[in-house]
């Protein structure tokens with residue numbers, strides 16, 4: 001049976017120049033390199049310069065992805081930016097990126113699902129492609145989470161970083177089997193009853209400020225391990241694929257312990273798990289495309305590899321996606 005699939009044509013990324021180490025943080029709050037590495041696996045994070053905003057990061061990742069895909073902006077039908085840290089409340093960061101790329105056709109919009117933002121954006125982009133609405137779409141995860149961090153709260157300030165990652169998706173014909181190239185199965189979930197466990201203390205309609213991040217780390221951790229494995233198993237079973245067939249798990253990079261626990265539940269050896277959290281911390285919607293771009297460019301992820309993405313974040317939102325690269 002002939003079906004439309006969304007193929008990843010190219011990948012791109014951008015990390016701001018400024019680096020903050022765990023030792024730098026230990027001068028600001030009562031923490032240590034030892035605690036942060038042991039509990040999270042994070043060693044450094046990148047921070048946007050004072051004048052740098054989310055769209056600046058997004059544009060750099062987008063240009064990198066377009067170059068990697070070997071296409072021009074003229075060939076794009078749409079741009080989707082997953083972000084929780086837009087430049088402004090409106091217009092959408094995606095329309096700013098569209099303008100900066102010199103694109104005046106098609107459409108661009110933002111999507112907000114916090115750390116699952118990239119999973120949601122990819123799922124929506126795949127739906128647009130399969131429905132025939134667009135042929136080629138640029139999906140970006142871009143964040144300046146550092147702007148939402150309370151730098152006096154050691155429970156959260158050690159965890160986050162800034163960055164952007166992007167992929168170009170394009171329609172290809174498939175046979176409707178797991179041997180196809182492109183997105184094979186995507187599932188996203190949310191449960192708003194857990195909203196209080198991970199939220200910002202403000203917003204345009206409530207406090208008229210952006211607020212800062214509050215997180216009940218222990219509870220988020222507990223839910224993350226269960227929900228990520230459940231979503232991954234769901235996607236694998238619906239696609240008729242076993243975890244042994246996976247070439248790589250490319251998980252949301254929040255905490256090495258969460259990544260390890262999920263891999264263990266799926267029966268995956270560490271050699272099949274992409275870990276980049278050590279050098280960019282939790283960049284929310286940017287973390288999966290950042291990790292993907294790094295491993296594609298290093299040659300570790302190759303054409304034909306079977307990849308599983310998973311993510312979980314505020315909302316709660318979570319999801320998993322099976323992709324043949």
Ligand code: UT7
Nearest residue numbers: 031032035039115154155158217218220221254255312313
């Ligand atoms: O992207 C999705 C959203 N986020 C996540 O996925 C994060 C999920 N949660 C986590 O990653 C972990 O829960 C944390 C890394 C945030 C915390 O690790 P934990 O092992 O759950 O530590 P904890 O919260 O139970 O805290 C243990 C101790 C506490 O001290 P007491 O009460 O035992 O005396 C904390 O006050 O560690 C203390 N602590 C710190 N100590 C040094 C908390 N943060 C720090 C810190 N440095 N930065």
